[in-house]
Amino acid sequence: MVSNQVGSKVYIEIVKQLRKMIEQDGLKPGDKIPSERELSERLAVGRSSVREALRALELLGLIETRRGEGTFIRDFRSNQLVQLLSTFILQDDKARKDVVETKYLIEMDCLRLIIDRNNDEKLSLLKSWVEQQAFSDDEFFLKIVDLADNHLFYRIWNILSDYYQSLKLPTVEIEKIEYSKLVEALMTNEEEIVRRQYAQLRKLSNG
Amino acid sequence: MVSNQVGSKVYIEIVKQLRKMIEQDGLKPGDKIPSERELSERLAVGRSSVREALRALELLGLIETRRGEGTFIRDFRSNQLVQLLSTFILQDDKARKDVVETKYLIEMDCLRLIIDRNNDEKLSLLKSWVEQQAFSDDEFFLKIVDLADNHLFYRIWNILSDYYQSLKLPTVEIEKIEYSKLVEALMTNEEEIVRRQYAQLRKLSNG
DNA sequence: GTAAAGAAGTGGTCTGACCACTAGATAGGT
DNA sequence: ACCTATCTAGTGGTCAGACCACTTCTTTAC
Numbered sequence: 127m128v129s130n131q132v133g134s135k136v137y138i139e140i141v142k143q144l145r146k147m148i149e150q151d152g153l154k155p156g157d158k159i160p161s162e163r164e165l166s167e168r169l170a171v172g173r174s175s176v177r178e179a180l181r182a183l184e185l186l187g188l189i190e191t192r193r194g195e196g197t198f199i200r201d202f203r204s205n206q207l208v209q210l211l212s213t214f215i216l217q218d219d220k221a222r223k224d225v226v227e228t229k230y231l232i233e234m235d236c237l238r239l240i241i242d243r244n245n246d247e248k249l250s251l252l253k254s255w256v257e258q259q260a261f262s263d264d265e266f267f268l269k270i271v272d273l274a275d276n277h278l279f280y281r282i283w284n285i286l287s288d289y290y291q292s293l294k295l296p297t298v299e300i301e302k303i304e305y306s307k308l309v310e311a312l313m314t315n316e317e318e319i320v321r322r323q324y325a326q327l328r329k330l331s332n333g
Numbered sequence: 334m335v336s337n338q339v340g341s342k343v344y345i346e347i348v349k350q351l352r353k354m355i356e357q358d359g360l361k362p363g364d365k366i367p368s369e370r371e372l373s374e375r376l377a378v379g380r381s382s383v384r385e386a387l388r389a390l391e392l393l394g395l396i397e398t399r400r401g402e403g404t405f406i407r408d409f410r411s412n413q414l415v416q417l418l419s420t421f422i423l424q425d426d427k428a429r430k431d432v433v434e435t436k437y438l439i440e441m442d443c444l445r446l447i448i449d450r451n452n453d454e455k456l457s458l459l460k461s462w463v464e465q466q467a468f469s470d471d472e473f474f475l476k477i478v479d480l481a482d483n484h485l486f487y488r489i490w491n492i493l494s495d496y497y498q499s500l501k502l503p504t505v506e507i508e509k510i511e512y513s514k515l516v517e518a519l520m521t522n523e524e525e526i527v528r529r530q531y532a533q534l535r536k537l538s539n540g
Numbered sequence: 541g542t543a544a545a546g547a548a549g550t551g552g553t554c555t556g557a558c559c560a561c562t563a564g565a566t567a568g569g570t
Numbered sequence: 571a572c573c574t575a576t577c578t579a580g581t582g583g584t585c586a587g588a589c590c591a592c593t594t595c596t597t598t599a600c
Contacts (some may be wrong), residue, residue: 135583135584136584136586138392141392161575162550163550166585171585173385173585173587174381174584174585174586175583175584175585177381177385177552178384178385178389179388181386182385182389182391182392182393185345185348185389185393186393190548192592193551193552193591193592194549194551194591194592194593195549195550195592195593196550199410224483224486225485227446227483228489231442231445231486239434239438239459240440276431276435277431277439278431279431279435282435286485313483343552343553344553364542368581368582369581370580370582372583377554378554379553379554380555381553382552382553382554383555384583387582398581398582398583399561399562399581399582400561400562400582400583401580401581401582402561402581403562403580404582432563459542459547465589467566475597
């Protein structure tokens with residue numbers, strides 16, 4: 127069944143077939159795909175080849191397997207691609223020194239996006255949360271990144287946050303009032319004001 | 334050998350071990366990694382499990398296998414996986430929008446970093462390059478991202494650039510003079526001027 | 541009617557076998 | 571001594587079969 131194009135590996139063909147199958151049958155996240163043994167039979171290939179294809183797609187976060195149950199299509203939104211690539215790519219030491227810089231710039235990008243989104247309602251909710259709860263710096267900026275409503279930034283920031291933790295920099299105490307003032311700055315919709323407050327919160331020289 | 338963490342799949346552990354191996358031995362693109370049979374022996378796992386890990390990494394474009402020769406580490410920027418993912422993932426509009434948005438914001442971040450770095454000499458070189466060469470938008474911003482001298486941004490931008498390509502957006506013609514003006518703006522070291530020029534080049538509404 | 545035991549189906553892993561291909565060693569001729 | 575053809579060991583590619591662990595559903599026993 128598998129087209130067996132010259133020079134093409136079986137598991138690659140299986141990936142293609144699966145994609146076709148998903149498309150034709152209109153399968154969506156959460157739906158179950160045929161079992162490994164059935165795929166092996168239907169495509170007339172060995173089960174190990176089917177597994178190579180499935181494991182690759184699993185590592186990409188495109189499918190999910192549950193022992194004893196089966197294999198399911200996954201919500202692509204939560205794919206761990208960036209996560210995985212990063213663990214491979216970010217391993218060199220030269221990159222690590224840039225973690226802080228990148229994290230801060232992306233946080234500022236998210237603040238800009240929030241200004242653009244102009245969602246006063248959610249900002250009000252954030253404001254009362256800041257005033258009433260105790261939270262860590264990460265918890266606060268996780269809400270910021272979430273508000274920015276950009277999944278890529280969301281994922282990238284989470285990775286950076288992990289690396290940031292692992293750097294074990296000396297802890298900087300940040301007054302709660304700084305966060306409040308940042309939220310208030312966001313409410314003005316003035317980028318310059320937001321930037322100044324962010325710089326002050328992070329104790330950066332450059333406003 | 335494989336840690337056999339409870340609930341963890343063997344092939345995942347092998348991926349981790351490979352990463353460790355690459356890090357410890359300082360392996361670089363083009364280098365050869367141990368054969369499947371040797372890995373199977375050294376890690377005390379079945380060869381089929383080793384293959385599941387390798388095929389997954391191969392689909393990601395992180396390694397390359399040549400029959401009869403062996404398995405080699407690959408240059409990460411290969412976009413094979415982008416091709417695959419684009420058909421799987423980037424179908425929904427929100428994700429596409431995020432890619433464009435993120436790419437632009439990171440480009441602007443890099444422009445800011447260049448201002449901070451304040452390297453007049455390299456800017457002069459860039460200026461004459463812009464004036465004398467023909468180049469694509471990607472080629473120009475690759476130089477920008479490179480000048481920003483932040484490896485994280487460099488790598489993230491490259492991934493985003495690949496995604497961006499796969500979106501196949503209608504081509505936007507950009508006058509060469511726009512790039513020249515952007516470089517000149519950089520030379521003023523005034524962020525506001527740079528931002529305005531970048532927005533104009535990208536034809537964004539918000540200055 | 542409910543709970544325990546069993547059967548069927550599924551993914552997880554290992555082993556062994558064979559094929560196709562590459563590169564280096566070897567043997568042969570000049 | 572040199573070059574060529576052949577052989578061989580090593581490598582990835584694929585398949586088949588065998589267990590195991592787990593989940594779900596059915597059957598059985600009380």
